[in-house]
Amino acid sequence: MNSALPPPLPFSPFWGTYKIPVGETCRWDLGPLSLWIRRSVGEWQIATLRSDSEGCDHRWALAQSDSIAPDAKIRRFAVESEDDELSLTPAFPIRSVVAKPAEPIEIPAAAKAHFFCGVPLSVKISGSGKGLIAVPTRKLSKTWFGSAKEGEACFGTSTRAVRDFQQLPKLGFRALCPVRVLNRSSTPLRFERICLRVRFFDLYHGEKGLWSNELGVIKEDGDDPSRIVYRRGAPPPDPGAALIFNAAQKPPSDSFVARTFSGIRSLMDIH
Amino acid sequence: MLAFEFEIPEQVLDFLEGAKTYWKPIVKSIAILVIGLILARVIAGILIGPWRGRMTPQAQLLIRKGTTYIAGLLIIVMIMSEFGVNLTTMIGAAGIAGIAIGFAAQTSLSNFISGLFLIWEKPFQVGDVVSVSGQKGVVDSIDLLSLTLRTFDNLSVRIPNETLVKTEVINITRFPIRRFDILLGVGYSEDPEKIIEVLRDIATRNHLVLDEPEPLVAFTGFGESQLDFTLGVWHEREDFVALRNLILSDIKKRFEAEGIEIPFPHRVVVRKTEGNETEGFDPAE
Numbered sequence: 001m002n003s004a005l006p007p008p009l010p011f012s013p014f015w016g017t018y019k020i021p022v023g024e025t026c027r028w029d030l031g032p033l034s035l036w037i038r039r040s041v042g043e044w045q046i047a048t049l050r051s052d053s054e055g056c057d058h059r060w061a062l063a064q065s066d067s068i069a070p071d072a073k074i075r076r077f078a079v080e081s082e083d084d085e086l087s088l089t090p091a092f093p094i095r096s097v098v099a100k101p102a103e104p105i106e107i108p109a110a111a112k113a114h115f116f117c118g119v120p121l122s123v124k125i126s127g128s129g130k131g132l133i134a135v136p137t138r139k140l141s142k143t144w145f146g147s148a149k150e151g152e153a154c155f156g157t158s159t160r161a162v163r164d165f166q167q168l169p170k171l172g173f174r175a176l177c178p179v180r181v182l183n184r185s186s187t188p189l190r191f192e193r194i195c196l197r198v199r200f201f202d203l204y205h206g207e208k209g210l211w212s213n214e215l216g217v218i219k220e221d222g223d224d225p226s227r228i229v230y231r232r233g234a235p236p237p238d239p240g241a242a243l244i245f246n247a248a249q250k251p252p253s254d255s256f257v258a259r260t261f262s263g264i265r266s267l268m269d270i271h
Numbered sequence: 272m273l274a275f276e277f278e279i280p281e282q283v284l285d286f287l288e289g290a291k292t293y294w295k296p297i298v299k300s301i302a303i304l305v306i307g308l309i310l311a312r313v314i315a316g317i318l319i320g321p322w323r324g325r326m327t328p329q330a331q332l333l334i335r336k337g338t339t340y341i342a343g344l345l346i347i348v349m350i351m352s353e354f355g356v357n358l359t360t361m362i363g364a365a366g367i368a369g370i371a372i373g374f375a376a377q378t379s380l381s382n383f384i385s386g387l388f389l390i391w392e393k394p395f396q397v398g399d400v401v402s403v404s405g406q407k408g409v410v411d412s413i414d415l416l417s418l419t420l421r422t423f424d425n426l427s428v429r430i431p432n433e434t435l436v437k438t439e440v441i442n443i444t445r446f447p448i449r450r451f452d453i454l455l456g457v458g459y460s461e462d463p464e465k466i467i468e469v470l471r472d473i474a475t476r477n478h479l480v481l482d483e484p485e486p487l488v489a490f491t492g493f494g495e496s497q498l499d500f501t502l503g504v505w506h507e508r509e510d511f512v513a514l515r516n517l518i519l520s521d522i523k524k525r526f527e528a529e530g531i532e533i534p535f536p537h538r539v540v541v542r543k544t545e546g547n548e549t550e551g552f553d554p555a556e
Contacts, residue, residue: 098483142507145447152445153507156482193483263480 007081027065031173033137036068039084044127048135081128089208091134092125092198096152098143099159099192107189113181115139115161118174137173145195165237168208178235185221199248200230206241251270296353303349311342317477333390382416385432390423395442397490402441405507449532450505463490469529473521479514481505497534
């Protein structure tokens with residue numbers, strides 16, 4: 001099996017195209033996710049099992065396997081073609097992601113700040129030229145961004161909101177989203193959580209790992225929500241990063257008003 | 272030479288005479304009927320067309336039915352005029368008949384007007400899950416006189432619109448998220464702080480519970496034989512049944528694992544025996 005593997009990408013060797021002949025099974029361990037793919041006559045079988053362990057984000061392995069774990073969830077995909085090639089590509093989750101730092105960060109009035117948020121990725125599996133399934137590498141909690149009457153169903157994740165580029169960990173299953181905040185208002189901006197609308201993100205592959213394009217947040221005085229800018233092109237911290245795929249949707253305009261930040265209402269009123 | 276003589280029945284002659292007189296109005300009436308009904312559909316289409324995306328199905332239904340009824344009335348009047356019926360007399364008679372029908376059809380009229388209010392107010396739409404006077408189900412159709420509800424055990428319930436205006440209607444699926452409140456009682460010997468911590472942890476670990484809005488955990492009072500707590504968890508409306516099953520089971524298992532007592536009512540049965548001796552025992556023991 002390994003002889004058929006393409007040259008691995010320098011940072012994330014598990015993404016790529018594989019050949020799995022009929023009757024063989026491969027197993028991938030991608031962070032907390034264990035993934036088995038078996039090629040049978042006329043079908044692909046994909047089995048997943050997720051560990052509850054929090055500390056296995058760096059783990060990854062690829063091996064030939066004889067059997068699928070009995071407690072794994074198996075899905076079968078019928079295909080006409082006898083093609084035995086299969087590709088694993090990174091993909092953003094199907095919903096927006098609300099990233100919440102363990103400790104809120106305060107951005108003083110008339111100040112700038114930048115930090116990096118990690119977005120857990122899904123593994124998009126395509127076989128015989130067809131997209132089969134996208135499996136999240138990490139089980140994300142469900143959350144809601146907005147009021148109880150209207151808002152957006154999102155996935156929730158915690159973020160360390162790392163501020164120093166050098167401190168960024170190399171994680172193959174997360175995309176790093178650079179966030180640049182400009183607080184033009186006369187009150188401090190308290191960053192308690194941020195809604196990352198991943199449908200507007202491109203995905204890049206760089207030296208530090210996988211990146212989304214940069215997100216700019218501009219807060220003015222008044223009750224208006226923050227202004228969001230999805231900057232096009234490779235992220236500034238890794239300008240040589242190569243584009244993997246374009247955003248599923250384009251933002252309504254280059255700069256549009258959206259409720260993205262959430263903080264203490266009394267301080268900034270941009271919940 | 273043979274000659275045949277036969278007599279045509281008088282009824283046939285009358286019929287032929289009548290046909291000779293009425294064939295023109297009959298043909299005209301059929302044309303009025305066909306063209307009128309087609310026009311009614313076209314007009315309804317023109318009225319709905321530009322707002323099809325923004326108009327609710329109920330409003331569309333109202334316009335379609337309204338156009339059909341008005342067209343039907345006009346068609347009847349025109350056909351009667353073709354047959355030489357005096358319309359002035361008819362209008363007079365219709366006025367008297369209208370009063371009589373109005374008295375007879377008070378309920379229907381009330382339902383009709385209530386239906387208009389419901390379409391205007393839009394308290395629910397087709398596909399919403401509502402609860403009306405204890406009946407829960409999916410709104411199947413909203414008509415001018417009644418609403419049809421499909422209950423979860425697949426019964427069709429017709430509720431008059433007047434009832435909907437008069438009684439409390441709960442729209443269960445109006446908002447995308449809901450809170451599920453669980454009332455719990457634990458033994459008096461338990462530490463309330465520990466219970467709050469455990470309940471919060473149960474909510475956090477359940478993947479169907481939303482992180483935001485945060486779950487509500489409250490120590491609500493001192494019961495007869497238990498400390499009362501409320502756990503309120505927010506969820507997406509589609510997850511309600513799955514969440515209810517999962518979280519109640521989570522609570523039971525976790526309380527058992529933590530050794531937290533869930534008190535239940537104890538009943539003492541007094542058994543009377545001969546000689547007025549009494550014996551009490553607790554069936555739970």
